[in-house]
Amino acid sequence: MWNEMGKRAKAAARELARSGDRERVRAICLMADRLECNSAGLMVANSLDLQSARKAGLDEAMIDRLYLGSDRIRAMAEGLRALAELPDPLGRVLDEFTRPNGLRIKKVSVPLGVIALIYESRPNVTADAAGLCLRAGSAVILRGGSEANNSNRFISGVMRSALAELGMPEDAIQLMDDPSRDGARALMAMNEYVNLLIPRGGKGLIDNVVKNATVPVLRTGEGVCHIYVDRDADIQMAADIIHNAKVSRCAVCNACECILVHQDIAAAALPMIAGRLLESGVTIRGDAATRALVPEAQVADESDWGKEYLSLTIASRVVGSLDEALAHISRYGTAHSEAIITANPETAARFMREVDAAAVYHNASTRFTDGGEFGFGAEMGISNQKLHARGPVGLKELTSYKYIIEGEGQTR
Numbered sequence: 001m002w003n004e005m006g007k008r009a010k011a012a013a014r015e016l017a018r019s020g021d022r023e024r025v026r027a028i029c030l031m032a033d034r035l036e037c038n039s040a041g042l043m044v045a046n047s048l049d050l051q052s053a054r055k056a057g058l059d060e061a062m063i064d065r066l067y068l069g070s071d072r073i074r075a076m077a078e079g080l081r082a083l084a085e086l087p088d089p090l091g092r093v094l095d096e097f098t099r100p101n102g103l104r105i106k107k108v109s110v111p112l113g114v115i116a117l118i119y120e121s122r123p124n125v126t127a128d129a130a131g132l133c134l135r136a137g138s139a140v141i142l143r144g145g146s147e148a149n150n151s152n153r154f155i156s157g158v159m160r161s162a163l164a165e166l167g168m169p170e171d172a173i174q175l176m177d178d179p180s181r182d183g184a185r186a187l188m189a190m191n192e193y194v195n196l197l198i199p200r201g202g203k204g205l206i207d208n209v210v211k212n213a214t215v216p217v218l219r220t221g222e223g224v225c226h227i228y229v230d231r232d233a234d235i236q237m238a239a240d241i242i243h244n245a246k247v248s249r250c251a252v253c254n255a256c257e258c259i260l261v262h263q264d265i266a267a268a269a270l271p272m273i274a275g276r277l278l279e280s281g282v283t284i285r286g287d288a289a290t291r292a293l294v295p296e297a298q299v300a301d302e303s304d305w306g307k308e309y310l311s312l313t314i315a316s317r318v319v320g321s322l323d324e325a326l327a328h329i330s331r332y333g334t335a336h337s338e339a340i341i342t343a344n345p346e347t348a349a350r351f352m353r354e355v356d357a358a359a360v361y362h363n364a365s366t367r368f369t370d371g372g373e374f375g376f377g378a379e380m381g382i383s384n385q386k387l388h389a390r391g392p393v394g395l396k397e398l399t400s401y402k403y404i405i406e407g408e409g410q411t412r
Contacts, residue, residue: 005141005174006193007112012169013139017111017195021088023168030162030312032080035127038158039073045154046123053147061251061311065121066148076124076250080131082331083377089395090137111137113195115398116187117380118143118209120201123151123331128371128378130159130173136398139169141194143176143187145201153177188213188283195400199391200381203308218389220381222308223336228325228351230342231262235269237363239340243276245339245365251310253382254337254369258305258315260325263289266318270294274316282312289318306332322347326354335384337366358384358391 025366031317035042046068053063068076095107115138117129126142144152156175166168176183188197188209196216199209203222210219211279227245261270266289274284274294284290285304286297297316304315305328312384319325329338339361340351348362359369359382369392371379375395383389389397 002176002183002190003193005176006190007115008171009139009141009174010193012171013113013137014112014259015169016134016137016139016172019137019150019168021090023166024135025084027163027166027168028073028080028084030166031127031131031159032077032084034158034162035073035080036077036157038154039070042073042151042154042158043056043069043070044113044200045150048150049123049148052320058147059311060232062121062147063251064141065251066123066151068123069153072408074125076127078129079124079372079378083131083135083395086135086377086395089135089399094401101410102408103410104406107401108404109396109399110402113401114141114193115380116138116141116143116190116197116215117206118184118187118201120205121147121370122144122345123148123155125200126152126155127159130156132378132380132395132398134172135377138394138398139172139196140173141174141176141187141190141269144179145186148178149177149179161407183255184209185212188215191215196398196402198380218380218383218393219385220393221253221334221336223255223369223382224257224306224308224332224334225254225337225339226258226260226261226325226329226333227256227339227341227366228319228322228329229262229265229269229273230322230340230344230347230351232344232347233262233265233341234343234363235265235272238269239273239276241339241341241363241365242273243280245367246277246282246314247280247312248365248367250312252367253308255310256314256339256366257307257309258317258332260317260319260328261290262322262325263318266290267293270316270318277314280312284316286313286316287318290316306334310333322351326351327356329355334380337361337369339364358382382387 092109127304160170194215199206284297285300291297337359338357371392380393
C-alpha cells in the first residue's frame with residue numbers, strides 16, 4: 001500500500017518537472033482561494049480534532065498549535081499567495097564557466113523529486129508544505145499526527161481538488177491518512193521513491209526519524225533558544241524583547257526558553273524583566289542569584305538548562321561574563337536561535353561570531369526565525385544542521401542542482 005503511494009508520487013514528480021512555473025503559481029493561488037472559500041468546513045473538521053485533543057488530555061500549548069480559526073486559515077491562504085509571488089526557484093544558473101577545452105558548464109537548480117514530511121499537531125503545516133513542494137517542482141507525501149487527522153484530510157483534499165481542476169497531477173500532494181507508526185516506518189524506508197524526508201515536531205519524533213530512516217533526512221531541531229542580557233544592554237529593550245520572545249507564542253520552536261543576565265546588570269534588569277513576564281503568567285525557574293532578585297522564581301535544577309518548555313515557563317540564570325554565557329549556550333543550546341541584547345558593538349560582534357546556531361540575533365527577538373519573516377513565503381521547518389540547509393527551509397532549500405555541459409565534439 002505504502003509503496004503504491006511512493007510510485008504515484010514519483011510519477012507525479014516527473015509530470016511536475018515538465019510543468020512551467022506559471023502553472024504551479026496558478027495552482028497555488030487557486031489552493032489559497034479554495035481554502036478560504038471552504039474555511040467553514042475546515043473549522044468544523046478542526047473542531048473534531050480539538051474535541052479529541054481535549055478528551056485525550058493534551059495541554060493548552062498543544063491545543064493552541066492544533067487550533068485553526070478564521071484568522072489562521074486566512075493566514076494560511078495569504079502564506080500561499082506570498083509563496084506564489086516569489087521568484088521561480090527552478091532553472092536558476094548557480095554557476096557558469098568555460099573550461100580550457102571549450103566545454104561550457106552551467107550549474108542549474110532543479111527539483112528534488114519526492115519530498116516526505118512527518119510532522120505533529122499544527123495542521124497549517126499541511127498547506128505550507130504542500131505549497132512549498134509544489135512551487136519547488138516536487139511531489140510531497142505528508143504524514144501528520146493523529147491529533148490533526150481531520151484537519152489534515154480536509155486541507156489536503158482541498159489542495160488536491162485544486163490540482164485536478166487545473167489538470168495537474170493530484171498525486172503531487174498525498175496524505176497518509178492512517179497516521180500509524182507503520183506508515184511512518186514505511187516512509188522512512190522508501191528509498192526507491194523518496195529523495196528527502198523532513199521530520200518536524202518534538203524531540204522524540206525527530207530523534208526517531210534520524211535514528212531509523214534509511215532515506216536522506218533533513219533534521220529540523222527543537223528550539224532551546226537563549227537571550228543573553230549583556231552588562232551594556234538597554235534594560236527596557238531587553239524586557240520588551242524577552243517578553244515578546246516568550247509570550248507572543250510560547251509553544252513554537254523560536255520562543256525563548258532561557259535568559260542569561262550579566263551579573264553587573266542583574267540587580268537593575270531582572271526585576272523589570274521578571275515583572276513583565278510574571279504579569280503575563282510566565283513561571284520563572286531560576287538559579288540562586290535569580291531567586292535572590294526575583295522572590296517569585298522557582299528553583300531551577302540541571303534539567304531546566306537545555307529544556308524546551310513550549311509553555312509559559314522560562315529558565316533564568318545570572319552569569320559572570322560573556323564567556324560564561326557563551327559556554328552555557330554551547331552546552332545547552334540546540335543551534336536554533338540565540339540572541340544578545342547589548343549596546344556594545346564589539347561584544348555583539350564576538351557573540352554573533354562565536355555562537356554556533358542557525359540564527360544569531362543582536363537586539364531583536366528570536367521569534368523572527370521564521371520563513372515568512374525572512375521573506376521566504378513559508379517554510380518546511382527550521383533546520384539546525386549544516387548539511388544541506390540551515391535555518392528556515394524555504395523554496396531554495398527544497399531544490400537540488402545539476403550540471404549542463406555544452407560542447408562542440410570534445411572527447412577525452
